[in-house]
Amino acid sequence: MGTALIYDEEMTKYKLLWVDPACKFEVPERLTVSHGALVESGLADRCVSVPVREATDAEILLVHSAEYLEAVKTTPSMSLEDLMEFTLQYGDVYFHPNIYHCAKLAIGASLQLVDSVMTGKVRNGMALVRPPGHHSMHSAASGFCIFNNVAIAARYAQQRHGAKRVLIVDWDIHHGQGVQYCFEDDPSVLYFSWHRFEHQKFWPQLKESDFDTVGKEKGAGFNINVPWNKVGMQNSDYLSVFFHILLPVAYEFCPDLVLVSAGFDSAIGDPEGEMRATPDIFAHLTHLLMNLAEGKVCAVLEGGYNLTSLPQSVCQTVHTLLGDPAPCPANLDAPCKSALESLQCVRSVHRTYWSCLRHAADLPTSCSTKHINTAEGADQEPTEESSQEIFWPPPMKRVFPPTRTAVVLPDDVACPDGCKRWSLLEHPDPQLCLSALVDKMVKNEICNGLVLVPDVSVAMICLAQHAVAALNKRLLVVCVGDGMVPIQGTEDGKTLVVHFSRKESEEQRGKHFITVHLTKGCGDASGFIQAVLSLLLPLGYEYDPGLVLLVQKPDSGVCDSMWRQLTGLLQGLAQGHMLVVMQEDERKHIGPTCSSLLGIAAPSLGQLHSLLPEDVEALERLRRRLTPDWKLLQTTVAEEP
Numbered sequence: 001m002g003t004a005l006i007y008d009e010e011m012t013k014y015k016l017l018w019v020d021p022a023c024k025f026e027v028p029e030r031l032t033v034s035h036g037a038l039v040e041s042g043l044a045d046r047c048v049s050v051p052v053r054e055a056t057d058a059e060i061l062l063v064h065s066a067e068y069l070e071a072v073k074t075t076p077s078m079s080l081e082d083l084m085e086f087t088l089q090y091g092d093v094y095f096h097p098n099i100y101h102c103a104k105l106a107i108g109a110s111l112q113l114v115d116s117v118m119t120g121k122v123r124n125g126m127a128l129v130r131p132p133g134h135h136s137m138h139s140a141a142s143g144f145c146i147f148n149n150v151a152i153a154a155r156y157a158q159q160r161h162g163a164k165r166v167l168i169v170d171w172d173i174h175h176g177q178g179v180q181y182c183f184e185d186d187p188s189v190l191y192f193s194w195h196r197f198e199h200q201k202f203w204p205q206l207k208e209s210d211f212d213t214v215g216k217e218k219g220a221g222f223n224i225n226v227p228w229n230k231v232g233m234q235n236s237d238y239l240s241v242f243f244h245i246l247l248p249v250a251y252e253f254c255p256d257l258v259l260v261s262a263g264f265d266s267a268i269g270d271p272e273g274e275m276r277a278t279p280d281i282f283a284h285l286t287h288l289l290m291n292l293a294e295g296k297v298c299a300v301l302e303g304g305y306n307l308t309s310l311p312q313s314v315c316q317t318v319h320t321l322l323g324d325p326a327p328c329p330a331n332l333d334a335p336c337k338s339a340l341e342s343l344q345c346v347r348s349v350h351r352t353y354w355s356c357l358r359h360a361a362d363l364p365t366s367c368s369t370k371h372i373n374t375a376e377g378a379d380q381e382p383t384e385e386s387s388q389e390i391f392w393p394p395p396m397k398r399v400f401p402p403t404r405t406a407v408v409l410p411d412d413v414a415c416p417d418g419c420k421r422w423s424l425l426e427h428p429d430p431q432l433c434l435s436a437l438v439d440k441m442v443k444n445e446i447c448n449g450l451v452l453v454p455d456v457s458v459a460m461i462c463l464a465q466h467a468v469a470a471l472n473k474r475l476l477v478v479c480v481g482d483g484m485v486p487i488q489g490t491e492d493g494k495t496l497v498v499h500f501s502r503k504e505s506e507e508q509r510g511k512h513f514i515t516v517h518l519t520k521g522c523g524d525a526s527g528f529i530q531a532v533l534s535l536l537l538p539l540g541y542e543y544d545p546g547l548v549l550l551v552q553k554p555d556s557g558v559c560d561s562m563w564r565q566l567t568g569l570l571q572g573l574a575q576g577h578m579l580v581v582m583q584e585d586e587r588k589h590i591g592p593t594c595s596s597l598l599g600i601a602a603p604s605l606g607q608l609h610s611l612l613p614e615d616v617e618a619l620e621r622l623r624r625r626l627t628p629d630w631k632l633l634q635t636t637v638a639e640e641p
C-alpha cells in the first residue's frame with residue numbers, strides 16, 4: 001500500500017502585499033522548497049500523486065459560519081486598501097485576492113488525502129498545503145490561517161467515511177486554538193497539541209492553551225495541551241511527551257484515523273519556535289504513530305518557517321510514511337526540567353480521564369502555585385528572537401537495504417510473500433547461518449529477519465555473542481514469555497535485556513537486565529502495550545542499540561495483534577535492524593510477524609481496559625527503581641528537598 005502526496009503549485013500563488021512584521025515569514029517559498037526537496041530526493045516519485053480539488057461550501061461550513069464564509073468570498077475582488085482593511089479585523093494573518101482560492105485548495109487537498117486513506121487507495125499520506133489551518137476559528141481568520149483544514153478533515157472523515165474516533169496530533173510549535181475550540185466538548189475527536197507557551201507570554205497568549213484546559217462537558221479529557229515554558233526544547237523532550245503522554249492515551253483512545261497537524265516550526269532553526277529538535281525527530285514521531293488506526297495516518301502541513309529545516313523535516317516525515325527505516329535517534333539526553341514540569345502537570349490533570357495515567361503523580365509544587373508564576377511571567381516579554389546563526393548537521397541519508405526481510409524457516413514452510421528465504425543449505429551449521437544473517441544486517445544488505453529455530457535459548461546465546469563480539473554493536477534483547485533468559489545483561493553495557501514475564505523475578509540482575517512483571521503476562525494487551533510504550537520504548541531509545549533481538553518464548557500467550565504492535569514499534573530502533581527468533585513449532589506466528597517486518601501496520605488492539613492494579617504497582621515500582629539509571633523514564637521533576 002502506498003503513500004499519497006498531495007500538492008499543487010497554485011497554493012504558492014498568494015503572498016503578503018504590504019509590510020507586516022508579524023506575517024513576513026509566511027511566504028510561498030515554504031511550499032516550493034518543501035515540494036522541491038521531495039522531488040530532488042526522489043521521494044515524490046515513490047509517492048502516489050493525488051490531485052487537489054476545491055472544497056465545497058458545505059465542507060467549509062462543517063467548521064465555519066456562513067457569515068464568515070460569505071465575508072471571505074468577497075476578498076478576491078477587493079482592492080489592496082480593502083484587503084488591508086478587511087485584514088485588520090483579524091490577528092497575525094493577511095488576505096490576498098487569490099488566498100480564498102488557495103484556502104479552498106488547502107482544504108480540498110486535505111479531504112483528498114482523507115479519501116485516499118479511508119478508502120484504502122493508499123495506506124497513509126501527506127498534503128503539502130498553504131494557507132495553514134489550525135489557528136482559524138468558526139468565524140475568524142488567525143495566525144496565517146483562513147479555514148481550518150484539519151478540523152474540517154476530521155468532521156469530513158466522520159461524516160463521509162464513518163470514522164468514529166479521530167486523533168489529531170498537532171506537533172506544530174503553536175497552539176491550534178481553532179482546533180481546540182472546534183472539538184472541546186466532543187469526545188469523538190482527541191486533540192493533542194504541544195506549543196511554545198512561556199507561561200502565556202507567547203502568541204496567541206491564551207490562558208486556555210495551558211495544560212489545565214482539558215476539554216468541556218462530554219469532551220473533558222479529550223483535549224491535551226502540553227505547554228513548552230522555555231525555548232530550546234530538544235529531541236528528548238519531544239520523545240518523552242510521546243512516550244509518557246500521547247502514545248499511552250492514543251492507544252487507549254484507539255482512533256480510526258490519525259490526522260497530523262504537521263507544522264515544522266517545532267524544528268531547529270525556526271524563527272517562531274526557537275526550539276532545538278532536529279529534523280530527523282519527525283521520522284520517529286511519524287513512526288510512533290503509524291501503528292495506530294491500522295496505519296491510517298494523514299499528515300497535513302501547518303507551519304514551518306525556516307526554509308532549510310522545513311524541507312528536511314518534510315522529507316524525514318515522508319521517508320517514514322513510505323516505510324523507510326528511521327535514522328538512529330542519536331545522543332538523546334534527559335528531558336529538561338521545564339519539560340518534565342509540563343509533562344508532570346499534563347499527566348496529573350489527565351489522570352482522572354485516562355486509566356493509563358491513573359498512577360500519575362500530583363502537580364509539582366512549582367505548578368500548584370502556578371498562578372503566582374504566571375503573574376510574575378505575564379509582564380515579561382517573550383524570549384527575544386535569537387539573532388545568532390544556528391547550525392545543525394543535515395539528516396543522514398536514509399537508504400533502504402536491497403532486502404527488507406529475510407527468513408530462516410523449516411524446509412516444509414513456504415516463504416511468505418515479500419520475504420527472502422535465507423536457507424540453511426548454504427550454511428549447514430545453523431549457528432553460522434544466524435551469524436551470517438546478522439552480518440548482512442549490520443552491512444545494511446538486509447533490514448530485518450525472522451528465524452525459526454529448534455531452541456530459542458541456544459539461538460539467543462549464539463546471536464548475542466556474535467552481535468556483540470564480532471560486530472561490536474549494542475544489542476537490545478527483548479524477550480517475551482516466561483522461563484529463564486539465558487543471557488546476562490552485560491555490565492559493559494553491550495547488551496540490554498528486557499524480559500516480559502508473568503513471574504516476578506526475585507534476583508535483580510543489574511541495570512542491563514530488566515524484568516517487566518505482568519500478572520497475566522503478555523496475554524493482557526492493555527498492560528503489555530502500556531509497558532511497551534512507557535517503559536520499553538524509552539529504554540530502547542535511550543540505549544540506542546545497533547541491533548534488536550526480539551525473542552518469543554514458547555507459549556508466551558502474546559496475541560497476534562499485540563505481537564505485531566511490538567514488532568512494529570521496535571522497528572524505530574537500530575535503523576530497523578531487528579531479528580525475530582521463535583521456536584520452530586510456533587508456525588502460526590510466521591505470517592503476522594512477517595507482515596509487521598515488511599512494514600504493514602499492526603491491527604488495532606481495540607479499546608483498552610484499565611490496567612490491573614497489581615500491574616500498575618509493579619510497573620511503578622520498576623520505573624522508580626530504574627529511573628536513576630534511565631533518564632527517558634522520568635515523568636516528574638525531582639522535588640526540591
Ligand SMILES: NCCCNCCCCCS
Pocket residue numbers: 021022023092132135143144172174203263265272302303304
Ligand atoms: N513573530 C510574529 C508573530 C506571529 N504570530 C502568528 C504565528 C502563526 C503561526 C502559524 S503555524
Ligand SMILES: [Zn+2]
Pocket residue numbers: 172173174263265302303304
Ligand atoms: Zn506554527
